[in-house]
Amino acid sequence: MKYSLRQLEVFLAVAHYDNITRAAESLAMSQSAASSALRDLEEQFDIRLFDRVGKRLQINELGRLVRPRVEALIAQARSLEQELNQHQTPGSLKLGATLTIGNYLAVELMASYMSEHPGRRVTLEVANTSAIVEKISNFELDIGLIEGEANHPNLIFTPWLEDELVVFCSPRHPLATKKQLSDQDLQNAGWILREQGSGTRQAFDWAMRGLLPRLNVLLELQHTEAIKRSVRAGLGISCLSRIALQESFQNGSLVELGIPGRNMHRQFYLVLHKQKYQSAGIRHWLSMCAKLEQNWH
Incomplete structure (x- = not known):
């Protein structure tokens, strides 16, 4: 010109x-x-x-x-x-979150964001870690909140919240009366677990290393609530985030099982594309996540 x-x-x-x-x-x-x-x-x-x-x-x-x-x-x-x-003020966002984060953390953050910025939409896609990572890499989502570790040359993975996995069963399960489970107990039990590719399954497999090939996995399910219902019905024991189990522990519908000697802690991550422009909306969302991190536990 x-x-x-x-x-x-x-x-x-x-x-x-x-x-x-x-x-x-x-x-x-x-x-x-x-x-x-x-x-x-x-x-x-x-x-x-x-x-x-x-x-x-x-x-x-x-x-x-x-x-x-x-x-x-x-x-x-x-x-x-x-x-x-x-666009110096926050706009609409497209988020991706893994199941635990999407069901138990992201919704409250979304409500706060939209309350502070009326008229701005926030859409949430819930999927497992590998699916969220792929969508972030293809610019299909603005921000990802994931439970599992991942690696991608075009993405930035920022440690966010610390989480704890908990093994649990029905109050009527034979293991419910044991304060701590031995490795033999873990091998003899029937397990209902998240599917491969999920952050929860990745963390569980890591925690059970050395014992994993000998575990009896009965079912692999994609949804936390389906796993909890199956465990309540007495089909087996499972392992999920403490976040997803707090209410069930409080009302006594599920029972926590002690697993000594195994690291059941994991990290949640925020995921952004390296070339993604960080708009005011993205920056505000990240600041909200930082405030939640400060008040965590």
Whole structure:
């Protein structure tokens, strides 16, 4: 493009004031800068938009012809600038979260975000860790909140909250009366676990290393509530986040089982694409996550 918006602004100002000095003052420019901008505009197209009458610049026929179109173009540019400036305030977001985070943490954060910014939508896609990572890498989601560890050359994984996995059973299960389970108890039990590819399953497999090949896995389910219902029905024992079990422990419908000598802690992560522009909405969401982290446990 051979002209700039600044050159057009100078043209309009000079057309209004018929004087380069006053035009420059109205645009907070020096007289020499304004003169240079107008001269460059005319020379680029080998035209004259003003007749020089002493110290006055009087718009000529060509100037009067293009002036309405220049005014319309500048008005559109200013409107666009206002729209772009509005994005300094948080807008709508597309989130992805793994099951535990999506069901027990993300919804409250979403409610707070939309309460603080009425009219802004926040959509949430719940899937396992590998699926969320893939969608973030393809720019299908703005932010990911995941339970499992992952690695991708184009993504940033920021440690967020610390979580704890808990082994549990029905109050009627034979193991419910034992305060601590031995490795033999773990091998003899029937397990109902999250599916492969989920963050919970990844953390469980790591915690049970050395014992994992000898565990009796009866079912692999994708949904936390389905696992809890199966355990309540006495089908086996399981392992989920303490976040997902607090209410069940409080009302006595499920019982926590002690597993000595095994690290049941894990890390939640925030995931962003390295090339993703961090809009005001993304920055605000990250600040909300940081506040939750400060108050965690």
